[in-house]
Amino acid sequence: MQKIEVCFTPALLDLYAIEDSIVVVIDILRATSSMTYGLQNGAKAIIPVMDVEDCNDYKNSDYLLAAERNGEVVEGFDFGNSPFSYTTEKVNGKTIVLTTTNGTKALMLAQERAFKVVVGSFLNLESLSQWLILQQKNVLLLCAGWKDKFNLEDSLFAGAVVNRLKNDFSHFDDASVAAEDLYLTAKQDLRGYLHKSSHSSRLEQLNIEKDVQFCLQSNICTVIPVLINSELVPLEN
Amino acid sequence: MQKIEVCFTPALLDLYAIEDSIVVVIDILRATSSMTYGLQNGAKAIIPVMDVEDCNDYKNSDYLLAAERNGEVVEGFDFGNSPFSYTTEKVNGKTIVLTTTNGTKALMLAQERAFKVVVGSFLNLESLSQWLILQQKNVLLLCAGWKDKFNLEDSLFAGAVVNRLKNDFSHFDDASVAAEDLYLTAKQDLRGYLHKSSHSSRLEQLNIEKDVQFCLQSNICTVIPVLINSELVPLEN
DSSP states (O other): OEEEESSSOGGGGGGGTTTTTEEEEEOOOOOOOOHHHHHHTTTTTEEEEESSHHHHHTTTTTTEEEEEEEEETTTTTOOOOOOOGSSSSTTTTTTEEOOOOOOOHHHHHHTTTEEEEEEOOOGHHHHHHHHHHHSEEEEEEEOOTTTHHHHHHHHHHHHHHHHHHHGGSSSSSSHHHHHHHHHHGGGGGGGHHTTTTTHHHHHHHOOOHHHHHTTTTSSSOOOEEEEEEEEEEEEEO | OEEEEEEEGGGGGGGGGGTEEEEEEEOOTTTHHHHHHHHTTTTTTEEOSHHHHHHHHTTTTTEEEEEEEEEEEEEESSBBBOOGGHHHHHHHHOOOEEEEHHHHHHHHHHHTOOEEEEOGGGGGGHHHHHHHHHHOOEEEEEEBBBBTOHHHHHHHHHHHHHHGGGOOSEOHHHHHHHHHHHHHHHHGGGGHHHTTTHHHHHHHHHHHHHHHHTTTTTTTOOOOOEOOOOEEEEEEO
8 A cells, every 4th residue: 555755845855765656746825726726727837947037938928927936926027826816817728937936946856756746735635635545656745845944834735635645545654644633733724823833924924815815725626737748737637 | 032943854954043042952762862861860971973983983991882773772882772771870970972863963963053952852851941941042943853854753842842932932933833733732642642653663663662651751850961062961050
């Protein structure tokens, strides 16, 4: 039977053998939530790139350019990673080139070695979990974290996935046990739980409360974004 | 007011500014528990060294040599890191040279930059916590982890310290919130909680159940081991 592991930050990814694992990249606030929402709303593809400069390479073409640094839209770009920029009206039929502080980095690192890389968020929690169970592969839940440190929101989501998968997997690492119990502690009021940390000021300073509330909704999407040839596209079942 | 941070593995220590922090090194099973117990029982000093070879440099002298790798005593050494080797009878008046898989590494890394480095374990939880409150300095709780990965036992102890310190500190990072809630979930049955992970087999294979039980006892020691000139000695109040 398969194992579940949780890696709390991309800075630790080298410690994990992921060649035979499906890696779920998690950046709840807000990259992977917006990626999920965008593909659900008809975006053709989302291309994650590392630097703002890489993003610029796609200018003067038919792409939507999205760049976020430290939680804010980079000047001169169409938008950042607020989910409200990823509505059907804005993204249907388009390809989006996106760079974000933490999420893109996690995606790029994962794709170097993983068997497969997909994207998770509370928005697609249930469909993602059901799909993972069916694959019969090892799963590594990779939290994008905050500047390589542990963060609560990504860890809570990892715990939510562990909670749904655990009856179908035989092995769990210490981090997956911790993540699940955090999720069980927090699940009645995810938003309230995030206030417990002093780092919640990081969110408040960005004035993104509506985004946070949006990203903590469960199961409003069924799409599973999968990374193929460096582009995120909807997984075809 | 001061801040509390938790670093779940030495592999992430570079991310933290610790020049003005007291770093508490935590390796519950079993290095920092045995260090605490040994100094409580009259050992003059414990010298942590990185490699078994460094340990050998002290041979043919008046030191007790302790070397552990992957949970077992290295052949040719007096003992490893079982707390039962650190009784008054064995260590009183002696200086011990010790290398362990995870704990020594965390100590060495911390002392490169920290304002002060001390050692924590459930054995000295209360005296350590009371002392930390009195210092009015930032505190970083550094989990030794398991081969640079997150582990439950060190994180639970970090959470126990956060729980005791939090009313006297103003800032908490996400990791300290998580650690405290894990501790609150587990505290009624710490040993049972450690069984939740598949990694508990790591402990069982080592046949150290008595050691584990011993290391999970709270407050049987009052000593606070502090690192001074690369030696752990009892803190003088």
